[in-house]
Amino acid sequence: MCSVAGLRADCEALLGAFQEADTVRYERFAELWRQRRFHAIFYGRIRALERNKFTKKVLELVQQYLLPPYAFQIRVGALYLLYGLYSTQLCQPKQKIRIALKDWPEVQQFQQDLIESQHYDAAYVFRKLRVARAFHFTAMPKLLNYRTKKKIQEKEFKEEFKDPSNRVNNLITNDVLEELMNIHEHYQKMKCVISADKSQPDKALSLIKDEFVVNLKDITLEHQEWQQKRMKLFLDAKDADEILNGEEEGTSVASEGSERANALAKIKYRSYSAVVEASKSRRHRQVKLESSDSGSDYGKSQSRSKKNSKRPPMAKRK
Numbered sequence: 001m002c003s004v005a006g007l008r009a010d011c012e013a014l015l016g017a018f019q020e021a022d023t024v025r026y027e028r029f030a031e032l033w034r035q036r037r038f039h040a041i042f043y044g045r046i047r048a049l050e051r052n053k054f055t056k057k058v059l060e061l062v063q064q065y066l067l068p069p070y071a072f073q074i075r076v077g078a079l080y081l082l083y084g085l086y087s088t089q090l091c092q093p094k095q096k097i098r099i100a101l102k103d104w105p106e107v108q109q110f111q112q113d114l115i116e117s118q119h120y121d122a123a124y125v126f127r128k129l130r131v132a133r134a135f136h137f138t139a140m141p142k143l144l145n146y147r148t149k150k151k152i153q154e155k156e157f158k159e160e161f162k163d164p165s166n167r168v169n170n171l172i173t174n175d176v177l178e179e180l181m182n183i184h185e186h187y188q189k190m191k192c193v194i195s196a197d198k199s200q201p202d203k204a205l206s207l208i209k210d211e212f213v214v215n216l217k218d219i220t221l222e223h224q225e226w227q228q229k230r231m232k233l234f235l236d237a238k239d240a241d242e243i244l245n246g247e248e249e250g251t252s253v254a255s256e257g258s259e260r261a262n263a264l265a266k267i268k269y270r271s272y273s274a275v276v277e278a279s280k281s282r283r284h285r286q287v288k289l290e291s292s293d294s295g296s297d298y299g300k301s302q303s304r305s306k307k308n309s310k311r312p313p314m315a316k317r318k
Contacts, residue, residue: 007061011081014038015065018077026121029080039088048091055095058085060142063097067106075110076122083125086134096136097129104137172220181213 014032021028033039042055062085065078082097089095099107114123129135188210191201209215 007058010036010038010041011062011065014081015074015077018080019071019073022073024073024076024119024122026080026125029077033080033084038084041085042088042090052091052095055085055089055091056098059095059097063099066110067103072113076114076119079122079125082134083129086129086132094134097134098138098141099135100138100141103141168220168223172216177213177217180216184208184213 014036017032018029021032041058042051046054059082062078062081066075066082070078086094086097111123111126114120114126187208188201191205192198195202195205
């Protein structure tokens with residue numbers, strides 16, 4: 001689990017840097033790849049079996065960023081990352097990128113969007129992977145084993161990488177606005193035809209504003225700007241919360257240290273206060289007792305020495 005978390009952190013750091021670059025050019029991604037020495041991810045003294053498992057895990061981890069709901073730029077970065085990982089892996093034969101059949105239409109649509117948007121470098125990279133047969137088409141996204149319980153794990157999506165769902169932009173596209181403009185112009189012409197004055201329509205027929213399409217376009221752009229500002233505020237608030245949590249952890253550690261010091265001081269104070277001092281009226285008695293005890297001990301030692309001196313010496317055996 002630790003290795004998977006480390007892999008995810010490294011891949012997300014690279015994709016995040018590519019997102020901050022605000023471009024989809026392969027040249028910029030290659031610079032970030034070289035700066036982080038990402039080709040060294042497969043280096044290490046591991047056996048062939050472990051190397052194959054590790055490569056499969058890396059490709060499986062990055063492959064999820066190629067699919068929705070991630071933003072277009074993140075998906076392009078994931079495509080470049082898959083191309084780099086597939087090309088620099090040390091497995092022989094090479095491990096392939098696992099793609100489920102249900103996800104393949106999304107990938108094909110993504111390729112079509114690249115071509116229509118004239119991102120030919122990304123389209124070329126995708127074509128290179130197709131020619132190299134880097135994709136392994138499967139029935140399920142993950143490998144299923146016989147007689148094993150199916151664990152449904154919810155995917156954790158990084159909020160910064162997700163494409164913000166905007167139903168307004170999905171509904172009112174450029175094609176829709178162009179079609180509305182054509183319909184509106186035709187509507188104005190038909191009103192002029194049935195009016196008494198052929199140059200302009202009658203006031204009784206003015207049931208809709210002339211600037212309807214323009215106003216609709218302005219409202220759509222305003223909503224898009226509002227959503228972008230809202231997303232930015234959300235990210236700023238998240239960063240502020242992380243900084244605040246770090247400061248609170250530091251203060252909590254300091255408070256715990258001070259509480260412990262206070263507790264030790266109290267224990268030490270209690271241990272010293274437990275020693276009972278003798279009253280002034282009894283101090284002379286203690287001195288007398290000590291002197292008498294010492295005198296009696298001295299007398300006993302003297303008497304014992306005298307008794308020992310009176311005993312006759314033991315005769316030595318010949």
